[in-house]
Amino acid sequence: MNEQPAERTDAGDAGSALDTAWRDVVEEVAPQQRAWVRASKPVTLHESTAIIAVPNAFTRAQLEGRLRDQVEEALSQRLGQSVRLAVTVDAALPQPEGVTLPPDAEPVLEYPGEPTNRFDAMSTSRQVDPPVDGRARRPEGAADRDEERGSAIEARLNPKYTFETFVIGSSNRFPHAAAVAVAEAPGKAYNPLLVYGESGLGKTHLLHAIGHYVRSLYNGVRVRYVSSEEFTNEFINAIRDDRQDRFKRRYRDVDVLLIDDIQFLEGKTQTQEEFFHTFNTLHNANKQIVLTSDRPPKRLEALEDRLRNRFEWGLITDVQPPDLETRIAILRKKAAMDRLTAPPDVLEFIASKIQTNIRELEGALIRVTAFANLNRQEVDMTLAEIVLKDLIPEGGEPEITAPLIIAQTAAYFSLSIEELTGPSRGRHLVMARQIAMFLCRELTPLSLPKIGQQFGGRDHTTVMYAERKINQLLAERRQVFNQVSELTNRVKMQARHS
Numbered sequence: 001m002n003e004q005p006a007e008r009t010d011a012g013d014a015g016s017a018l019d020t021a022w023r024d025v026v027e028e029v030a031p032q033q034r035a036w037v038r039a040s041k042p043v044t045l046h047e048s049t050a051i052i053a054v055p056n057a058f059t060r061a062q063l064e065g066r067l068r069d070q071v072e073e074a075l076s077q078r079l080g081q082s083v084r085l086a087v088t089v090d091a092a093l094p095q096p097e098g099v100t101l102p103p104d105a106e107p108v109l110e111y112p113g114e115p116t117n118r119f120d121a122m123s124t125s126r127q128v129d130p131p132v133d134g135r136a137r138r139p140e141g142a143a144d145r146d147e148e149r150g151s152a153i154e155a156r157l158n159p160k161y162t163f164e165t166f167v168i169g170s171s172n173r174f175p176h177a178a179a180v181a182v183a184e185a186p187g188k189a190y191n192p193l194l195v196y197g198e199s200g201l202g203k204t205h206l207l208h209a210i211g212h213y214v215r216s217l218y219n220g221v222r223v224r225y226v227s228s229e230e231f232t233n234e235f236i237n238a239i240r241d242d243r244q245d246r247f248k249r250r251y252r253d254v255d256v257l258l259i260d261d262i263q264f265l266e267g268k269t270q271t272q273e274e275f276f277h278t279f280n281t282l283h284n285a286n287k288q289i290v291l292t293s294d295r296p297p298k299r300l301e302a303l304e305d306r307l308r309n310r311f312e313w314g315l316i317t318d319v320q321p322p323d324l325e326t327r328i329a330i331l332r333k334k335a336a337m338d339r340l341t342a343p344p345d346v347l348e349f350i351a352s353k354i355q356t357n358i359r360e361l362e363g364a365l366i367r368v369t370a371f372a373n374l375n376r377q378e379v380d381m382t383l384a385e386i387v388l389k390d391l392i393p394e395g396g397e398p399e400i401t402a403p404l405i406i407a408q409t410a411a412y413f414s415l416s417i418e419e420l421t422g423p424s425r426g427r428h429l430v431m432a433r434q435i436a437m438f439l440c441r442e443l444t445p446l447s448l449p450k451i452g453q454q455f456g457g458r459d460h461t462t463v464m465y466a467e468r469k470i471n472q473l474l475a476e477r478r479q480v481f482n483q484v485s486e487l488t489n490r491v492k493m494q495a496r497h498s
């Protein structure tokens, strides 16, 4: 299945020729820059592109800026072919000795204005969580203002999470079939339907897909998606503002309630009580309830028995990590949807390396295509191996926590942790904060509200916006791509050593 492309077989010889040529070229560089360039490492010569790894952004800027012409010409002469330089930052390389980083070498913070480079052929914007869908249908006779507002944010479905974009495999065939059945006959097939499974395996996607499908089948049906954290927060706010009636109406006057990550109800007695009544009202009226959880109800120990018991009334089904074929199919679909160009062997390579989390799988594809895009290169195996090298440590994933990401990001941008997580909205801070939030989303299993909490109690929509923004900038701004890559390396290295 995995036939290696011809270039890869040549890479060894070309690589050693590159090593020799590179050593000579480095010695020709002016003495004041030589120490920097010496700290680099030739990775491979791929067709006419020499890929050079350097330990920091400053060296990359030197090589890509004032040294580029000189180095490309010298390399071309030595290798007897026209050579282009592509520089990648590998923070695992030893930093140059005996030289201090010039002041302007600190990572430059940049506020995302209009992108300088547009690569229209590619969109990597990845909406992982639901934006508020303002086009939800209004219920018949919705008269008062509360209800009007309620209808405007009624469904909250992510347009990308549909059954059409969901890839079916042996790991999710059953939950998928149950989800379709529920959408076709809400309140009749299985009630409640509960889907459980590890993070990033498509539970949220299925919830939204039910919402979309049911709305396409039944005119005027009232659907509401909510995470259990949002449910909790809204409940607390309703008590604070003495608006319990409005809260109750919002969740009890629906035909289909989709509630995500119910494990977050654990230990929250009052919210559980409220949810118990919501559940009963809906169930008694034959309204559909669909729930997701990271564990089967039996193992939600800090949940009241009567709730656990009700969760077991309907159908309980789990999503498993996808097998290789399904992972490849998911990547193909993702590439087609987002117009990302990657040959089959690269998709197979990514799918073979990332096995347990579909969010990470998609993230890896985005990184690889973004890297190629920024370097104006084709996506191929050599490039994929380089980009994924640090994304996939040998010997298993170390645990990465939000505080670790926050500390590393703060240090990287020369900020304090208080600044990074505090209220200031200075432009430079906002960008660093968005990068930190993005990394929390990519590298930890934390939910959006949980990440928001780590940043001074910010709302989950702020985290959602940050994730989308950085995803977009990864494809458009080399600087952001490099900052995110360097930081990812640092965070992973730190996690391995702690």
Ligand SMILES: Nc1ncnc2c1ncn2[C@@H]1O[C@H](COP(=O)(O)OP(=O)(O)OP(=O)(O)O)[C@@H](O)[C@H]1O
Binding pocket: 127, 128, 161, 165, 166, 167, 168, 172, 197, 198, 199, 200, 201, 202, 203, 204, 205, 206, 294, 330, 333, 358, 359, 362, 445
């Ligand atoms: N079978 C699938 N086909 C296509 N895409 C999928 C599939 N399963 C998951 N995905 C994608 O993987 C990403 C993560 O999925 P999702 O957010 O639904 O996971 P989850 O199980 O709800 O995770 P968490 O418990 O962390 O919230 C999403 O972008 C989703 O579209």
